[in-house]
Amino acid sequence: MPDVTERCSVAVIGGGVIGSTVAWTLAEAGHRVTLYTDRAVEQSTTWVAGGMLAPWSEAWPGDSGLLDLSLASMRAWPGFAARLEQDEHRVITARGSLAVAADEGDVADLHRVMAWLEARGEPVAPLSRREARALEPGLAAGLRPVFQVQDELAVDNRATLLALRELAVRAGATIEQRRISSLASLPQDQVVVAAGPWTSELLPALRVRPVKGEIMRLARRSFSAPPPRRIVRGWVRGRHVYLVPRPDGMVVGATQHEAGFDTTVTAGGVRDLLADAEAVFPGVADYAITDMSAGLRPVTPDNIPLIGRVDDRTLVAAGHGRNGMLLAPLTGSAILAELDGQPLAEAAAAHPRRFA
């Protein structure tokens, strides 16, 4: 029988979806957790995110490591969401996704993705123009639908983060708004660094860089076309855009720039997002722009996150790129398992030792 008095005190650094999930998971397991976050919840990268759980339509041919990791976490999501939704939090906003292409080159790219997924036996289904129009009448007439995935989910990233923080506190975690610039100064037995693109400041041996993404929130107006009911992933002349449904509109994302820690929303970024969104779903022109922001995806050299033990006192849970929301449940479980000395086999590919 586990003895809770043997449970240790843990500092979790970073209040985004990863840090909050880790804090909740550890606190529920009986650890004494303090979550350190240096910014308000509205300023976190998670707050800016689109909230797409799309391991298949976000996959890239050959990236088996990331897909396997994503699928392991996706399997945990229904139970995770059920826990988050126990109170009044509405987390899941849509089910299913369509992948559509604008031109011949986009069609070819998407066919390659589909062929690779089919060869792995993944649940992707070809999608005809007729089927696509029946499912989403608002799609642009000239688009070329390629495939659909029934099991992908859209979640409300903001509701998710608030629910996670609440559950963490309810499980006994303490949240402290404070910037941590040195791990040595922390009083806890164990430290989990979940600081996204700022992780390298605390753990210089690990390389996590910021990749800027601009994103917009659009609200339907009384006379607007209704928003899509599924996630729509558009490949538009070599660029990618996603439309993620929300009850009152949609999230449109996201640009990709290697721009350091810059979070400026630029004229060019917004121009591209609007053009691509309109190429996929012309009705957006009538929508109100309610929010424009930029977040910093934490990206590792091999695009696979860093989840695991770094030294006797330190663990890392960072570098989740565009998949922080999706990978949160697996990350929480993997960090708990590491603390217990029983590393999770499913998370082995993400262990930081690969860069040692």
Add this chain to the structure above:
Amino acid sequence: MPDVTERCSVAVIGGGVIGSTVAWTLAEAGHRVTLYTDRAVEQSTTWVAGGMLAPWSEAWPGDSGLLDLSLASMRAWPGFAARLEQDEHRVITARGSLAVAADEGDVADLHRVMAWLEARGEPVAPLSRREARALEPGLAAGLRPVFQVQDELAVDNRATLLALRELAVRAGATIEQRRISSLASLPQDQVVVAAGPWTSELLPALRVRPVKGEIMRLARRSFSAPPPRRIVRGWVRGRHVYLVPRPDGMVVGATQHEAGFDTTVTAGGVRDLLADAEAVFPGVADYAITDMSAGLRPVTPDNIPLIGRVDDRTLVAAGHGRNGMLLAPLTGSAILAELDGQPLAEAAAAHPRRFA
């Protein structure tokens, strides 16, 4: 010799550039003025404006009435600006304007404007591509410059409004933030309705309708191309765009929609503004978007404002369309002259009696 005790108490309704100018002008002349405004200064239409004083490049062939009115007010602007700038308010942000065209049709339209202005003897000068590139190196390479006007001005609309409010108060006016729904309830001897598109609510016999305009503010970043030093008016495939310099960037405006009292910023409006701005000045793509908003231009059936006496107790100063900032000095003088029983000849074309 005028006896200030004969001066009357005046209510001015509307806190935009017109109401504030009228309040200041009347207070300075010794009237006891109360300015009623139902919104914070940041919510006024004037706050959203671009601040272009461009009677020539905004003129339309045949609209002599409006151009004459605009020129009369333009002559008053240097003195007006000097008064506003007496303290630390920086009002004028640029001098001179260029009119440029994107395609053949735009060139033809602009040539018609120029020909009409030249026939009137107005100070417009043809502009070659070489001259345009020397003046504004950031202009798009394929553009067709058509003419320039040395005497047009850009003003900081926000600084202007704040200065006007300050001067009005200093001259003895009182500002009350309160919505006025009936003129009868006001205690003052005389009433000036300067309520922009809401004027018809108080004076139903006069027709002033709102014409929505979306506008953006862009800030230069460290590596961006510098903003234009002059106003740039672009005619882009039948649409109009203006770039108005600010010390740290520019204002880009403005869409035009007959949409009632709606002030939603739409995806389509922003898409058009960005596309047209980029067609004129490609460097804007790198700029930060710092503000997007929509204002309601107050427009009359003949596009000429309503300035003058309506009945023994009531005057109107409204319906200035896109020219509120430009027409402010003339409007202030005209209302003062009307109160004094000596209507201003230059403002005769704007008298509301034309709709009686």
